[in-house]
Amino acid sequence: MDSTRTPLGQRLALDALDYPIPALANRLDFMLGALTLVSLVLLAITGIVLTQFYNPAPLAAHDSVRYLITSVPLAALLRDLHVWSASAALVLVFAHLAAVFWRRGFRNPREGLWWSGVLLLALLFGLAFTGTVLRADQEAAEALAHATAAAAFAGPLGAPLRPDFTVASPLLSRLYGLHVSVLPLALVALLALHLWLIRHLGVSASGETQAPFRTHLRPLAGFAFLLVAAVAALALAWPAGLLAAGVEGYEVTKPFWPFLWIYAAENLFGMTGMLLAPAVLFGFLALVPLADRRAGQAATVVRVAGIALFGLMVAAIVYAAVAPAQSHLGMPM
Amino acid sequence: MYRNTRRVAAILGLLAVAVATAWAHEKGILKPATRTLTAGDTLAVAGEKLPKRERITLRLVGVGDRIALDTVQADSAGAFAVRVLVPGSVPPGPYRLVAVAEDGDEVAALDVTVVAAAPAADHAAMDHPDEVTAAGEPSAEPLVLDRARSAAVTWSAVGAIVLALGLGGALLRRPPHAA
Numbered sequence: 001m002d003s004t005r006t007p008l009g010q011r012l013a014l015d016a017l018d019y020p021i022p023a024l025a026n027r028l029d030f031m032l033g034a035l036t037l038v039s040l041v042l043l044a045i046t047g048i049v050l051t052q053f054y055n056p057a058p059l060a061a062h063d064s065v066r067y068l069i070t071s072v073p074l075a076a077l078l079r080d081l082h083v084w085s086a087s088a089a090l091v092l093v094f095a096h097l098a099a100v101f102w103r104r105g106f107r108n109p110r111e112g113l114w115w116s117g118v119l120l121l122a123l124l125f126g127l128a129f130t131g132t133v134l135r136a137d138q139e140a141a142e143a144l145a146h147a148t149a150a151a152a153f154a155g156p157l158g159a160p161l162r163p164d165f166t167v168a169s170p171l172l173s174r175l176y177g178l179h180v181s182v183l184p185l186a187l188v189a190l191l192a193l194h195l196w197l198i199r200h201l202g203v204s205a206s207g208e209t210q211a212p213f214r215t216h217l218r219p220l221a222g223f224a225f226l227l228v229a230a231v232a233a234l235a236l237a238w239p240a241g242l243l244a245a246g247v248e249g250y251e252v253t254k255p256f257w258p259f260l261w262i263y264a265a266e267n268l269f270g271m272t273g274m275l276l277a278p279a280v281l282f283g284f285l286a287l288v289p290l291a292d293r294r295a296g297q298a299a300t301v302v303r304v305a306g307i308a309l310f311g312l313m314v315a316a317i318v319y320a321a322v323a324p325a326q327s328h329l330g331m332p333m
Numbered sequence: 334m335y336r337n338t339r340r341v342a343a344i345l346g347l348l349a350v351a352v353a354t355a356w357a358h359e360k361g362i363l364k365p366a367t368r369t370l371t372a373g374d375t376l377a378v379a380g381e382k383l384p385k386r387e388r389i390t391l392r393l394v395g396v397g398d399r400i401a402l403d404t405v406q407a408d409s410a411g412a413f414a415v416r417v418l419v420p421g422s423v424p425p426g427p428y429r430l431v432a433v434a435e436d437g438d439e440v441a442a443l444d445v446t447v448v449a450a451a452p453a454a455d456h457a458a459m460d461h462p463d464e465v466t467a468a469g470e471p472s473a474e475p476l477v478l479d480r481a482r483s484a485a486v487t488w489s490a491v492g493a494i495v496l497a498l499g500l501g502g503a504l505l506r507r508p509p510h511a512a
Contacts, residue, residue: 067396073483138471222504229497236490241475252473
């Protein structure tokens with residue numbers, strides 16, 4: 001029996017899911033954004049549990065993470081799931097970005113969709129950074145040192161990221177507030193816009209054959225279950241670690257892998273590289289819909305530049321992962 | 334007839350609760366000489382209303398630590414009196430002094446505070462001496478932690494993974510219907 005015609009289906013207005021989409025959209029490469037959303041839901045659920053055990057006071061934060069790992073089995077597993085879900089979200093969002101870029105899903109009238117996606121990417125990086133800092137271990141201390149150095153460089157704009165911004169609340173506690181409320185709220189708002197635009201502008205898939213959106217949900221659910229199984233298996237097999245409590249004034253670690261391309265730029269160009277690398281990436285992404293409007297030479301240049309930039313990022317991550325650790329802020333190693 | 338049945342069921346339920354309560358450990362009492370413990374000092378501790386003639390383990394439980402102090406034998410009245418050594422390596426801070434029975438149940442607990450015996454020259458080294466190398470230098474190596482493990486949690490996770498794999502495979506086997 002058609003589920004939209006059951007009493008429950010009628011009350012939940014499930015027939016609203018029967019709007020037509022290109023049948024081609026039932027492929028995996030059209031589901032990467034939705035799978036990123038599944039990862040974000042995993043992050044939210046595990047994160048809510050973790051807030052019950054985490055203490056954002058600077059002198060207690062590291063101990064609270066250590067206590068969670070050594071004393072609460074379920075919370076320790078959820079922490080591992082949280083960390084692996086973060087990696088999954090970042091891998092999937094870049095895969096989604098690449099897929100949309102390749103099929104030119106940013107062209108008129110989908111420029112707003114693209115730009116909202118770029119902002120979502122920036123928010124994901126912000127969440128990954130603040131999440132790293134909350135561990136209060138050595139890697140966290142060094143990440144914070146880099147951020148405050150960049151904040152000092154940014155002048156008044158960087159004031160909230162400086163330890164002396166207010167005496168009422170330590171910087172770690174303020175970043176905790178960002179991680180659990182401000183950034184997730186901004187993410188939800190942008191996601192709502194992103195999904196609204198997808199619904200009303202349609203998926204950028206070609207082909208005459210149409211299918212009800214409801215048929216998209218079955219394979220999507222299948223891939224979502226596989227994603228959850230994969231992330232959970234990784235969490236069980238390779239639990240997330242913790243370094244010793246952070247000692248300020250030293251640089252002995254490397255950052256979380258999504259930031260290694262920035263670390264590589266710092267290795268090569270110092271502080272300038274740390275600021276320039278994200279500016280180049282997000283600047284390029286912002287200009288893509290303006291530079292590639294129709295078929296032609298500009299479109300080819302944008303495509304080649306995008307592929308080159310993506311390749312450079314991957315190469316930079318690999319280089320930074322294998323290269324010896326370097327000091328960037330004049331601190332001893 | 335139906336009302337009588339409900340009354341009987343309610344009475345049986347109350348009896349079951351009473352029996353279960355009786356079977357559970359009665360809450361014991363711990364009486365340390367002081368509730369401010371000094372790391373490195375000995376502490377006189379007395380206990381009452383504990384499981385009779387059972388071996389009781391005394392522990393300090395903190396946010397980052399779980400420290401065994403001593404194991405004592407309760408007498409026929411469920412009491413004991415002992416002097417325990419508070420290890421000098423215990424970090425200062427709030428703790429719970431707990432008494433654990435042979436079956437693993439916590440039978441008594443009390444909030445205490447541990448204070449340092451002498452001013453700490455190197456706070457980091459005193460808290461977790463395994464983490465800081467010579468002269469307070471940090472390390473990039475992950476901590477070797479005694480991770481909390483639970484067979485129930487692990488096997489539930491394995492079960493959830495298998496279930497998710499099965500559901501994912503089943504949903505992907507049939508292609509979606511085209512319009």
